[in-house]
Amino acid sequence: MRFKITSKTMTKTVMYIILVLFALTTLVPFYFSIITSLKTSGEYASNTTGLPAAVTLDNFRMVLIQGRLLKYLVNNIILISGGLVLYIIICAAAGFAFGKLNFPFRLQILLGVLFLMIFPQMVVSVQVYRIAAAFKLINSHFGLILVWVAYFSPFGTYIMTTYFASVPKDIIESARIDGANVTQQLVRIMIPIGAPMIATISVIGTLAMWNELPFSLLLLQKPNLRTMMQGIAMMSGEHGLPVPQMTAAVMVSSMLPLILFLFFQKYIAMGATAGSVKG
Amino acid sequence: MARIRKPGDRENLDALILISPLLILLSIFILYPVLSNIYYSFTKWRGFGAAEWVGLKNYRMLISDNKFHSALKNTAILLLYIPLGLLVPLLLSAIMREGLKGWSVFKAILYLPNVLGYIILGILFSVFLRNSGPLNTLLRSAGLDVLAINWIGTTKSAIHVVGVLFVIWSKIGFGCIYFLAAMSSIDTQLYDAARVDGAGWWRILFQVTIPSIRFAIEFWVVLLFIEVFARAFGFIFAFTYGGPGFSTWTLEFGIYILGFKNYQMGYGSAWAVVLFLFCAVIAYFQIRLIRRAEK
Structure with missing residues (x-):
């Protein structure tokens, strides 16, 4: 031994x-x-690698105020909270139908939805821009919310579908006999049952929207409408900012993902394996 | 109600109500754009006004465009990192499986890059790896000037740095968690039987572990293909902005610059059609895997 x-x-x-x-x-x-x-x-x-001889917070002040990161944070809160509500409703509703109901072409439609999940933003970018312009949705937070939800829902739907598929069907049957219509079934039964997975897709959705870049770049062109990621990506990509300011911007924008991670680690890990690992 | 309803009628109507918000949004913002993009790839369009039909001109331009060649070559180089992008997390999780059971601190560390997202990672490493940055300063002060190459400042090395960081490194944590989850469902009797037969670590890995999680491995490889073709934009944008020169251009990045910086939206659409075709092939394989999983 x-x-x-x-x-x-x-x-x-x-x-x-x-x-x-x-x-x-x-x-x-x-x-x-x-x-x-x-x-x-x-x-x-x-002194590139040593500790700072004199600590300054000027970089943070610069990026938060002049660099508008504070403003972008407010924009993000508006965008993500609006987007999340719509995203949850759409994913839970579609997941309910795909996971629990029998209807013609169920599998084909679901596979079609999953097929669309793969395409990168850039494949549709030119046309999304054209459509958004036609609907007057350029420089509109509402427009970006719609595009985000459209783009991120297939994955959330897939997770909700696999979860709801494992829920026993008689719960819905009995609600139906009691005369509950489909919205009541969704709100009173499926959403409470799906709560843990809804928490998971909410965390995934929040991170996905927080980290989204291409659509924000295309649709939010007025500087005061931008998102945080757009702000810091533009600082580094197009306009070279002094390195200390860029790192301050990175620190500021890492806060939300890190906080989410600390408090919701369980859900993030659940989402990582949900829907993909199946033995 | 005069009509006698079949029991299935109500379920069909319910399903339609439930899936229509998703289908409407997808049709407007994903499906229709994918299709109309094909039409626009045959036009000259500057992003406003009418699109002018130019036939195959954009595609002829593609064939002779250095930027396009560069983007294809770079994508091919990134694809060459996929075997390592599979092997590294696979081996690590095989090692960790021995002692790691629900060890949440490790999971947290492994997960960190994933949570931060590609743009933050891109900026972090663009600062860390630039010629005058912390890494090279440290290397030089340690007398290792030979190693202090201009990592992302030279056309030769930049794409390989992207390959190592994006394809391998940034996915190690997620890969480990993914493979550990898959390995945890392997029947332990299989391992006991193999050990009784006197199989060593490597033989167990190749004869028990890998065959048992073949499915997860296939999924992972498809995922890496998706990442290279369809999820690299944010990282490239923040890390190298396609440079130096065109040395880290990818199809995604090209569409952005051509369409939204040069206002060659018709030509950019032709790039998008090429990217679409690659992704459609990958999507086909992923759907096949998902269908097999459903069974």
């Missing part, structure tokens, strides 16, 4: 080394980002 013990210890050691290395590849750039965000541009040039 001596061999077994050593191999176990070996495995543990290898595991630790790998995880530490992996953690470092994330944490080291992040660490440098934090210390850089507290330096002036002058200090960053002369």
